[in-house]
Amino acid sequence: MRMLQRRLVRPTLLVDVGCLSRMREVVEEPDHLVIGATTTQHELLHDARVRAHAPLLSLVARHVGDPAVRHRGTLGGSVAHADPAGDPPAAVLALDGEIIVEGPRGERVIPSAEFFVGPFRTALEPDELLVGVRVPKMGEGWTVHYEKFRLSAQKPTLLGVAVMVRRVGDCFTDAHIALANSGSTPVRATAVEVALVGADVTEEAVTKAADLLDGTMEPFARQGVSQAYLAHLARVLTRRAVVAALSW
Ligand SMILES: Cc1cc2nc3c(=O)[nH]c(=O)nc-3n(C[C@H](O)[C@H](O)[C@H](O)COP(=O)(O)OP(=O)(O)OC[C@H]3O[C@@H](n4cnc5c(N)ncnc54)[C@H](O)[C@@H]3O)c2cc1C
Known part of the structure; x- marks a missing residue:
């Protein structure tokens, strides 16, 4: 359509x-x-x-x-x-x-x-x-969030981050993160997932893990925004999505 x-x-x-x-x-x-x-x-x-x-x-x-x-x-x-x-x-x-x-x-x-x-x-x-x-089916301990960013209500997705995390006590035991519009296909943020597993459930640990997107993603400039902006946005949205999933 x-x-x-x-x-x-x-x-x-x-x-x-x-x-x-x-x-x-x-x-x-x-x-x-x-x-x-x-x-x-x-x-x-x-x-x-x-x-x-x-x-x-x-x-x-x-x-x-x-x-x-x-x-x-x-x-x-x-x-x-x-x-x-x-x-x-x-x-x-x-x-x-x-x-x-x-x-x-x-x-x-x-x-x-x-x-x-x-x-x-x-x-x-x-x-x-x-x-x-x-x-x-989502098992025990998993929480989810989807964070989407567009430049205006009519514009298509500039970047989207789908997050599923699992915690036991104060520790992440599993993490699945996939990004929309951060490559030619949807992509898994594998480096962030690996960094989160075993990490403490703190904002500091989440920020540290999300910063690893730098080396793993290949955001390409589009909708008039620069590559640097998209790379920054990917890190910010990923951190925001994981933190939001924790309070789901
Ligand atoms: C104004 C507008 C805004 C939109 N905003 C968003 C948005 O914010 N986010 C978003 O993710 N999407 C958005 N979309 C996309 C929309 O939500 C639909 O998911 C998308 O258009 C597919 O529509 P459809 O299911 O009718 O499939 P169609 O348009 O009928 O099909 C899409 C393609 O898939 C093929 N296809 C469809 N079904 C099958 C099947 N069962 N087996 C094999 N091939 C198949 C068709 O042949 C075609 O090539 C938007 C679309 C419009 C028109």
Whole structure:
């Protein structure tokens, strides 16, 4: 829809998969949720199972466009579209989600880390349909946050940070952090994740870890802002997102 809206594509044939009811289900498995591809962002925001077991997806959905966009836009469409600035792809990557696709050769399950291969490019073959996204249910001790920055309400995401952290007592035991619009695909902030695990739950430790983004990210200048500004913004938003997750 985004490409049509911008007149970037003029298809001669358009197939609406929105009416395939099997692709609109949220299925609860013992340790996972399988969210059908045509589940809208509005549904992610309000579905009780998504809110309980994958709250990061609900949080991110709230940041997508406006209510009209959220009523039409789908999780599968956003993931298949693979816009580096897309918010849901970063959350799916932070969640270690799996992308379920079907085609003439049967079903394939692709880890999100292998699914996004470039700007607007994925591991989907032309004859395959994305049917759902499987994400692990959030366990005990995990908290989440999504921090998004745009230059004005109408502008696309300048940078987004999806965070899941787990703490036991005063110590971080796990951290998953993925950035939107900080490269040609959503990217994991691996250096920050490694630095957080085992660190004390203090603002100082979080700032120290977030500062490691310097060496790991390759923010490129866009929307009229410099690379240095984006690198600074990435560190600030990451620190802010982890701190906010702690008070979730
Ligand atoms: C005004 C506006 C503002 C927006 N703001 C934001 C924002 O702030 N953040 C954000 O993340 N997104 C934003 N979006 C994107 C939007 O939320 C949708 O997620 C995105 O446009 C995909 O829409 P869709 O689900 O209708 O998929 P479509 O537009 O129908 O499809 C997108 C692409 O994926 C392919 N595709 C779709 N479904 C499947 C499938 N099941 N299997 C295989 N291929 C498939 C299509 O062929 C197409 O190439 C915005 C869009 C608009 C129009």
